[in-house]
Amino acid sequence: MRDHPHDESIPLPDVPHRDALHPAAPHADVWTGRATNRFQWLLALVGAACLALGVELAVESAWTSGVAPLVMSVVGCIAAGLLVLFGTLAFVHVDLRLDKESLEVRCGHIGLPRRRIPLAHVAGADFEPHVTPRHWGGWGYRWRPEKGTAVVVRKGEGVVLRLWDGHTFTITVDDAESAVRVIRERLRTGAPGPAR
Numbered sequence: 001m002r003d004h005p006h007d008e009s010i011p012l013p014d015v016p017h018r019d020a021l022h023p024a025a026p027h028a029d030v031w032t033g034r035a036t037n038r039f040q041w042l043l044a045l046v047g048a049a050c051l052a053l054g055v056e057l058a059v060e061s062a063w064t065s066g067v068a069p070l071v072m073s074v075v076g077c078i079a080a081g082l083l084v085l086f087g088t089l090a091f092v093h094v095d096l097r098l099d100k101e102s103l104e105v106r107c108g109h110i111g112l113p114r115r116r117i118p119l120a121h122v123a124g125a126d127f128e129p130h131v132t133p134r135h136w137g138g139w140g141y142r143w144r145p146e147k148g149t150a151v152v153v154r155k156g157e158g159v160v161l162r163l164w165d166g167h168t169f170t171i172t173v174d175d176a177e178s179a180v181r182v183i184r185e186r187l188r189t190g191a192p193g194p195a196r
Contacts, residue, residue, distance in 0.1 A: 004125075007154060021063075023111055028036050029100055030097065030098065030099045030149060031097075031098040031178070031179060031182045032095065032096065032097050032098070032101075033095075033096045033173040033174055033175055033176075033178075033179055034093055034094065034095050034096070034173065035093060035094050035153050035154055035156070035158075035171075035174055035196040036092065036153070036154070036174045037091070037092060037093070037139065037153045038092075041088075041092065043084060043088040043147075044084070044085055044088045044089050044092075045081075045083070046084055047081045047083070047085030047086075047087075047088060048081065048085055048086030049081070050078075050080045050081030050084060050085075050148050051077070051078055051081025051082060051085060052078050052081070053075030053077045053081070054073075054074050054075070054076070054078035054080075054081060055078070055195040057070065057072045057073055057074045057077060075102045083146070084166050087090070087140070088109040089095040089108055089109065090107050090110070090112065090113070090140070091107055091108060091139050091140045091141075091151075091152060091153050092108055092109070092151045092153070093107075093108065094106070094107050094151050094171065094172065094173065095107075095111075096159070096171055096173045096179065096185070098179065098182055100119075100186060101118060101119060102116050102117060102118045102119055103117045103119065103122070103161070103183070104116045104117075104167075105117075105151055105171055107141065107151060107153075110120040111143050113151075115169075117161065117163070117169065119183075119186055119187060120166070121163050122160040122161050122162070122163060122164070122183065122187060123162045123163060123164045124161075124184070124187070125159055125161050125179075125180045125184055125187070126159075126160045126162070126180065127157070127159065127160075127176055127177050128157065128158045128159070128160050128170065128176070129157050129160075129182045130151060130155070130156075130157075131150070131151075131155065131156065131157065131158035131170060131172050132155040133154075133155060135147075136150050136152045136154075136170075139150075139152055139153060139154075140152065140153075140172065143147065147168065147170075148167050148168030148169060148170065148174075149167065149168070149169050149170070149172035149174065150169070151170070151171050152170070152172050152173070153172055154172055155173070156172060156174075157172070157173070157175075157177070158172040158173060159171050159173055159176045159179050159180055159183070163184070169178055
């Protein structure tokens with residue numbers, strides 16, 4: 001095969017833009033991030049075991065001491081199992097989506113709890129290298145009067161949003177430094193101020 005010199009006088013075929021070929025391709029105006037905690041799956045198994053124990057007690061009970069203790073045991077095991085199962089599955093991971101107008105946090109596979117914060121309500125963003133569940137009182141959606149609100153699914157880096165109303169919102173997310181850079185850039189270009 002021989003090389004042919006490129007002749008600028010020959011028109012090249014019109015090739016559509018990559019985004020036109022793949023409309024589902026990620027848009028440059030949206031930043032997404034995620035943090036995952038695989039340990040939560042072990043806690044979910046404990047919840048499933050409690051739930052199974054409650055079902056087994058209800059189905060195969062041979063208790064002769066009365067119905068009240070049986071009902072309390074069944075209801076207790078099922079309630080504890082559901083609480084642990086759904087409480088842990090809700091915080092297996094957190095997704096952070098940042099577009100030009102807002103920041104949205106979605107937890108777990110169902111996406112609940114969910115919080116959307118317009119960038120007009122954000123005064124600033126800071127990188128926090130050491131967010132730990134111990135500092136927030138555990139995993140999940142947390143609130144502490146002296147610290148603000150947080151979504152903590154694992155220890156590690158996170159984003160701390162300073163809101164115009166004086167509150168803070170902390171999110172554990174991978175590549176938090178990149179998220180803070182994007183938020184700061186959006187705040188500079190959008191020039192948001194306190195909502196009145």
